Amino acid sequence: MNFENWTCPLPLQDYPSIVIGHGGGGKLSAELVEHLFLPAFRNSVLENLGDSSVMPALAGRLAFSTDSFVVKPLFFPGGCIGDLAVNGTVNDLAMSGARPLYLSAGFIVEEGFPMSSLAQIVQRMAVAAEKAGVQIVTGDTKVVERGHGDGCYINTAGIGVLADGLRIGPRQAQPGDVVIVSGSIGDHGMAIMSVREGLEFETTIESDCAALNHMVDEMLETSTDIHVLRDPTRGGVASSLNEIAGQSKVGIAIDETKIPVKPEVASACELLGMDPIYVANEGKLLAIVAPHAAEAILARIQANPLGANARIIGTVTANHPGMLVAKTGIGGTRVIAMQIGEQLPRIC
């Protein structure tokens, strides 16, 4: 279903914006489901409309993940809260090596929110789900009074299935392993910030928001010697690698000059006094892999359009366990600490 020129079918057209009753579990709620969510997400599981959705038995371990999305603004260059909500949870599942299958979607919408904006968000979710090959099978809508909430918050939870034998996780990094990043960093966070701060550059900074599960499938086809996968969202590459170093009790040493950063992202970071290594990504992954498999995995990532700029950026060491250190551009070494709080609030 294409919502680009979406006009509200009867009887939603009586409501150009969300009213409290759309979250009431009555007729208006049912109409929202029937005329907006069902046509967009249409699949046989969702159509049953029970209190919970029933899916066939899955062979293999289950992966389960959830994220709430409160990004501000709701629409930004390269995406909106809708595709973010789908891709975020798909990526969390993929980072455990799981094949994402089913998503839930919980909306908390503010009274007065334009129906056409909700329709756009829902359409973007549907497109993102289709691209990622997942089904949105269950959902819920609550409405809060005007002035509470910020238009629309979305929670997604996701179920994936995990092949036997895979043991990918934040405690699996080993000294000697190689650290790969799948492309330029900081795009998502700076896309959001440049809209918020009204920054203008020659090139618009676009979010990298994308589902990475197909890339992970390809990587696993190439080699199962993948120890850790992580999508560096909030807190960026710095926080992700710090967490992994802590949980795996290893040191990680990266070469900052190897990390791809787009010129416009670098400019925006400089202007706002930020370090791209702490800035969120929504379509990039970090892979920590066995050294013998690194080149093959890197090549396979680069063959995927989402990974064209992938690079090897560092190694795992037995030295300085729990710490992330970086070789800087001027030949020195610095410790990259985990950020304390939030550098960029509300970026996802």
Added chain:
Amino acid sequence: MNFENWTCPLPLQDYPSIVIGHGGGGKLSAELVEHLFLPAFRNSVLENLGDSSVMPALAGRLAFSTDSFVVKPLFFPGGCIGDLAVNGTVNDLAMSGARPLYLSAGFIVEEGFPMSSLAQIVQRMAVAAEKAGVQIVTGDTKVVERGHGDGCYINTAGIGVLADGLRIGPRQAQPGDVVIVSGSIGDHGMAIMSVREGLEFETTIESDCAALNHMVDEMLETSTDIHVLRDPTRGGVASSLNEIAGQSKVGIAIDETKIPVKPEVASACELLGMDPIYVANEGKLLAIVAPHAAEAILARIQANPLGANARIIGTVTANHPGMLVAKTGIGGTRVIAMQIGEQLPRIC
């Protein structure tokens, strides 16, 4: 873990209330997980702290459900948003006949929200999860600025497993079936409303908030001739039975005089001009069962403390498909329509 006399362990005590950084994915987020969520929800899956949680393979079909909770006030007689968030999703799963196993928990917390209140909510979730026999295995916290959100919103999603052969669902009601309600109706909605409106009665109205999955297990032990199960939350018994009548393409006839309503709930409803049949419940179920099994199932429900006041309240008919009609106290018959919007906003 008992949070009744909870004092914040280091280093959370430096933050008597939530700051933006607690949602930032950095050190403060990690501390919240480590010092608040993990001790409360402790289980082996959650402790892995990966992007997604990995659980063993499940034998049987999966049930999957989600709900967001925006109840106002957050604490009310008989419960709080925490146990509501657990029981709500547990019940949605149980209403498909599934055995609930795993929950996710997504928090959207407002900056400035007292850490002790969050701890209380989390503790109530832990207690509710233990009672229901489910594990909270994955979660997420986002923080929104002061003035956005209302203290705390919670989304839960849940996974259950469904025994072979069960076909319980809103389309399965058949003419001749018997309608059972598991106890007095309207308690939850009126507990919330009486706090909000400052109503005082001789007896405090308490929410019936409870997990019904064990009751459903017992019912299924007694008979599998259960066609529909539904927890009449938003929109109450009226909306639930209307939906079932519509989806099963049958009529439903109930005897209003048979429906248990507590005197204090009846008084509050009268005072506020509400009909208890439209008021939300959070610890009651409607069961539509084959006539030959009705008495045995009723007896089994009544043997459970949560179902002591269960009653047979009506039958399914081939007449007036899609409609719910009620025999009234004065011998007449009235059509009970689905409510249009929301009679009681923000009750879950």
